[in-house]
Amino acid sequence: MLRYFDRYVLREVAPPFLVGLAIYTFVLLMNELLRAPELFIAKGVPLGTTLLLLVYLLPAVLSFTLPMSVLMGFLAGLGRLSSDSEITAFRTLGVSPARMLRPLAVFAFGGWILTSVLTMVVAPAFNYRWSQTFAKAVINRVELQFSPREFNETLSGMTLYIEDVKRDGTWGDIFVLFADPPTEPRVVLARQGALRVYPDVKRAVLDLRDVVQHSTEISDPESSRVWTSSRIEEEINAEGLFAAFTGEKRIAEKSIRALGEGLAAARARMLVLARDARDVERREVRPDDLQRSEVRMALYDVNQDIRSHRVELQKKLALPFVCWIFVFLSLPLGASTRKGGRTSGFTLSILIILVYWTAFTAGINM
Numbered sequence: 001m002l003r004y005f006d007r008y009v010l011r012e013v014a015p016p017f018l019v020g021l022a023i024y025t026f027v028l029l030m031n032e033l034l035r036a037p038e039l040f041i042a043k044g045v046p047l048g049t050t051l052l053l054l055v056y057l058l059p060a061v062l063s064f065t066l067p068m069s070v071l072m073g074f075l076a077g078l079g080r081l082s083s084d085s086e087i088t089a090f091r092t093l094g095v096s097p098a099r100m101l102r103p104l105a106v107f108a109f110g111g112w113i114l115t116s117v118l119t120m121v122v123a124p125a126f127n128y129r130w131s132q133t134f135a136k137a138v139i140n141r142v143e144l145q146f147s148p149r150e151f152n153e154t155l156s157g158m159t160l161y162i163e164d165v166k167r168d169g170t171w172g173d174i175f176v177l178f179a180d181p182p183t184e185p186r187v188v189l190a191r192q193g194a195l196r197v198y199p200d201v202k203r204a205v206l207d208l209r210d211v212v213q214h215s216t217e218i219s220d221p222e223s224s225r226v227w228t229s230s231r232i233e234e235e236i237n238a239e240g241l242f243a244a245f246t247g248e249k250r251i252a253e254k255s256i257r258a259l260g261e262g263l264a265a266a267r268a269r270m271l272v273l274a275r276d277a278r279d280v281e282r283r284e285v286r287p288d289d290l291q292r293s294e295v296r297m298a299l300y301d302v303n304q305d306i307r308s309h310r311v312e313l314q315k316k317l318a319l320p321f322v323c324w325i326f327v328f329l330s331l332p333l334g335a336s337t338r339k340g341g342r343t344s345g346f347t348l349s350i351l352i353i354l355v356y357w358t359a360f361t362a363g364i365n366m
Contacts, residue, residue, distance in 0.1 A: 005095070006103040012080055013107055016345065017073025024065035029057060049137050056130035059123040060252075063115055067322040070111040072349040074104060074330030079345030101331060108327040115320035120256040128253035146171075146195070155204075155236055156180075170194045174208060178234075186215045188232075206234040251312045259316070263309040270302045311364060322356070 081087050090100065146152050152160045157180035163173035176188040191210035198204070209231045216224040254262060277295050333348060 005090075005099075006106070009077070009081075009100070009103040010107060013073040013077035013104070015073075016076030017069050017107075020069035020072030020076075020346075020349070021062075021065055024068050025058075025061055028061045028065060029054065049133065053130060053133055053137075056126045056133065059118050059126045063118040063123050063319055066111055066115045066118070067319060067326065068349075068353050070108060070323050071326040071330060071352060072346060073107070074326060074345075075333060075349045075352075076345030078330060078333075079343075079348075083344070097331065101327065104327050104331065108323045111323040112320045115323060119316045119319050124249075124253050124255045124258070128249055131250070131253065158236065176206070176208070176234075183219065184215060184217050186213060188213050188234075204236050206236050208232050208234070251308045254312070256313070256316055259309055259313045263306065263313065266302055266306045266309060270299070270306065273299050273302060315364065 078087070081090075087100075146154070146160060146162055146165075148162050148165045150161070152162075154160075157178065159177040159179070161175040162171045165171055171193045172191065174188075174190040174193045176190070178186040178188065188208060189212045190208035193206065193208040196205045196207050211229040211232050212226070213229065213232075214224065214226050249258070251259075251262075273295060277299060329352070
């Protein structure tokens with residue numbers, strides 16, 4: 001059970017902690033949203049999807065802002081106590097620094113637990129959902145790029161003209177020129193149509209109805225053909241639409257368990273490639289031998305994969321542990337504040353966080 005002294009200290013720490021959590025989370029969320037202005041502004045993604053993406057970002061952002069807010073709460077709370085000489089009064093009453101550390105340790109323990117859950121479990125799952133929703137949102141807005149009464153050559157190998165776009169998204173009075181193969185171009189006229197996009201299987205199909213087709217061989221203009229169809233479905237080359245869409249999880253989207261499994265798999269691949277490299281070196285090959293170059297490139301890729309997994313693994317372990325470091329850092333700094341109270345604590349916490357953030361980012365990019 002927490003005693004009155006512990007509850008008193010926690011009441012001083014909690015308000016600045018909540019203020020810092022709100023400020024830091026807001027700043028980092030706005031930074032993430034502004035990285036994709038084309039998605040949120042230019043392409044007019046629906047409000048529901050935008051809010052959903054915002055929710056998916058929260059766990060990853062909170063895993064950074066929770067430790068920062070813990071530091072702000074400690075420094076601001078202890079700074080207020082020190083400026084009003086309450087810490088001096090505590091010492092006069094026989095409250096040792098070790099005893100004063102107990103409520104702070106309880107608070108840090110709660111921050112460590114929450115940050116660990118967010119970093120190791122919740123944030124990776126939500127990062128994956130964010131990337132999938134983001135990619136699908138981009139793909140689902142592809143049809144809006146085809147403006148009516150304009151010739152469009154966005155898709156490779158074809159020119160598209162749409163007379164009208166209806167409210168349900170279907171097209172009316174369509175002209176399509178298929179230039180592939182170039183030796184036999186084909187013109188298609190249709191009354192109705194739409195572009196069907198299937199992100200999960202990375203396919204895009206042009207669905208046309210009431211169709212008239214005209215085909216001519218360039219080498220023999222007299223061999224033109226004209227035929228009609230009630231409906232056709234043309235598979236189109238839309239690889240560029242799916243460049244950012246993949247079902248495979250990236251490093252930041254893996255849980256702590258998945259990172260361990262990925263690291264073990266990468267190390268196993270490294271052992272196999274190292275054995276292959278020794279076999280290649282024993283053979284008599286030219287310096288520019290293709291096989292040797294391929295093995296070296298594969299070794300480099302696996303090394304990078306191992307490094308990425310190790311960095312992410314260490315990051316997921318280090319972020320929660322920062323709460324404990326801030327406990328021992330904030331007690332002497334906060335208790336020594338004589339003027340300014342909470343304002344001094346806020347300022348000092350921001351400076352420390354800037355230094356920490358700079359060192360953290362530099363360590364990841366090394």
